[in-house]
Amino acid sequence: MISSKIQQIKNELPQGVELVAVSKFHTPEQIMEAYSAGQRLFGENRPQELAQKVPILPKDIKWHFLGHLQKNKIKLVVPNAYLIQSIDTEELLWAVDRYAAANKIKTRCLLEVHIANEETKQGFSSSEVISLLERLKTKPLASTIICGVMGMASFTSDAEQVRSEFSRIAELYKKIKASYSTFFPEFNILSIGMSGDYKLGVEQGSTMVRIGTGIFGPREYV
Numbered sequence: 001m002i003s004s005k006i007q008q009i010k011n012e013l014p015q016g017v018e019l020v021a022v023s024k025f026h027t028p029e030q031i032m033e034a035y036s037a038g039q040r041l042f043g044e045n046r047p048q049e050l051a052q053k054v055p056i057l058p059k060d061i062k063w064h065f066l067g068h069l070q071k072n073k074i075k076l077v078v079p080n081a082y083l084i085q086s087i088d089t090e091e092l093l094w095a096v097d098r099y100a101a102a103n104k105i106k107t108r109c110l111l112e113v114h115i116a117n118e119e120t121k122q123g124f125s126s127s128e129v130i131s132l133l134e135r136l137k138t139k140p141l142a143s144t145i146i147c148g149v150m151g152m153a154s155f156t157s158d159a160e161q162v163r164s165e166f167s168r169i170a171e172l173y174k175k176i177k178a179s180y181s182t183f184f185p186e187f188n189i190l191s192i193g194m195s196g197d198y199k200l201g202v203e204q205g206s207t208m209v210r211i212g213t214g215i216f217g218p219r220e221y222v
């Protein structure tokens with residue numbers, strides 16, 4: 001049952017840790033079941049799917065975009081996403097900002113940090129994040145708010161490995177909050193933890209977990 005899974009996970013999360021129900025590949029009916037249980041944050045990773053779901057589902061849902069974003073799909077995501085969690089290059093950030101400014105939309109973004117021991121995952125290194133924020137101090141974004149960082153740990157059952165990957169992004173998050181809060185006052189989100197590792201994410205200071213399988217069951221990739 002989707003609603004009982006949500007209740008169970010919410011009961012386990014400490015106060016201040018938000019739950020994003022990752023609904024990619026799941027139907028509007030399944031999303032409504034979660035919605036009826038009080039869930040309001042949902043995550044999608046394909047621009048087209050996001051753009052199709054948004055108009056047919058309740059307006060008070062806050063949609064999060066979590067997937068790799070190609071520049072030609074920005075127009076599907078910026079108007080629909082409350083938070084884009086997966087900004088993985090500076091070029092993409094500026095392209096999102098230009099689109100948002102031209103369309104008079106305020107966009108909220110997280111910078112995706114590469115923490116996994118896997119080539120396939122995207123994102124900035126910690127030092128790239130710092131140098132990007134330095135550049136943004138002198139050349140601010142027009143229409144984009146940087147709200148934090150997101151990371152995906154290696155896909156492994158080795159808890160020590162995941163813990164050390166999460167602790168690295170948590171250190172980066174704390175450092176940014178300590179040194180850049182004047183320039184980025186809304187930098188408040190450390191998005192770490194998925195179905196298989198959210199407890200480790202919470203242990204390392206996560207403020208937002210992203211859970212799909214643990215709520216909706218396995219995805220059927222079509």
Ligand SMILES: *Cc1c(COP(=O)(O)O)cnc(C)c1O
Nearest residue numbers: 022045066194195210211212213
């Ligand atoms: C799919 C996805 C999730 C959810 O994964 P589960 O293992 O099903 O919980 C979380 N974050 C991102 C970025 C994803 O793409």
